């Protein structure tokens with residue numbers, strides 16, 4: 542009985558013509574999740590106890606073949622898009638409208654997020670930018686240094702929308718991890734975007750991503766944010782890369798930058814309350830107290 546139910550579920554996915562249209566990225570994300578978690582995982586759970594192992598193994602192969610067909614569509618899409626970016630054929634407005642077209646109404650971008658949460662927009666950005674597996678850390682982090690976690694893509698797009706960067710701006714992601722924030726900021730605004738990252742393996746990964754897209758307006762610097770030089774920065778982003786005294790030390794450096802020229806600071810995550818207590822910063826958005834909303838500040 543269960544076998545027929547699962548078979549019908551796979552057939553329904555196979556026969557859904559909309560899933561094979563390249564622009565229906567969102568629906569493919571849902572279908573791939575269903576295959577992975579509701580079908581393949583379930584079959585694997587049942588396999589050790591079943592009296593029909595061949596039937597179940599055949600069903601699993603069937604599910605895997607549909608999964609591969611759907612993944613191939615995304616793979617070809619990202620290969621083409623990456624080639625266009627490399628060849629300079631995907632200017633910021635074109636990329637923005639393409640993202641809107643492929644990750645449209647099903648994304649949770651427009652819903653209220655009171656926690657971190659990722660959605661199909663993240664799947665799209667990861668498919669475009671993160672080709673290799675995440676490298677393992679090679680250096681021991683100090684207690685106040687926060688481990689790598691990526692900023693939800695909807696927050697990066699909100700940052701780009703609110704920052705309205707021009708070619709005169711220099712953007713910095715302090716604690717840039719695998720580099721998506723700086724790469725997306727550059728791709729969608731054209732501004733020079735840099736990342737400062739403590740972990741050499743992450744920094745190498747980010748450089749490889751930028752080089753793979755032939756981007757000259759993105760730079761990754763492997764340094765501790767306490768020592769790095771970012772005096773040329775006009776717009777900064779912190780997705781809680783550090784906490785406590787270490788964060789305060791970096792905020793002092795940013796205060797000195799703001800004394801020299803106008804600067805804005807965007808934050809996300811638990812660092813936001815500490816940032817909002819700095820007397821030299823003014824919050825220019827109502828989200829200052831909410832750790833999972835974008836904080837927007839300006840140097841006074």
Ligand SMILES: C[S@@+](CC[C@H](N)C(=O)[O-])C[C@H]1O[C@@H](n2cnc3c(N)ncnc32)[C@H](O)[C@@H]1O
Pocket residue numbers: 685686687688689690691692714715716717718719720721722737738739740743764765766767780781782783
């Ligand atoms: C929460 S992750 C944010 C990653 C990235 N901004 C993103 O959103 O994809 C924090 C990052 O800060 C880095 N980090 C921690 N302490 C640092 C320091 N003192 N200087 C530079 N980077 C640091 C970590 O290695 C990690 O990659």
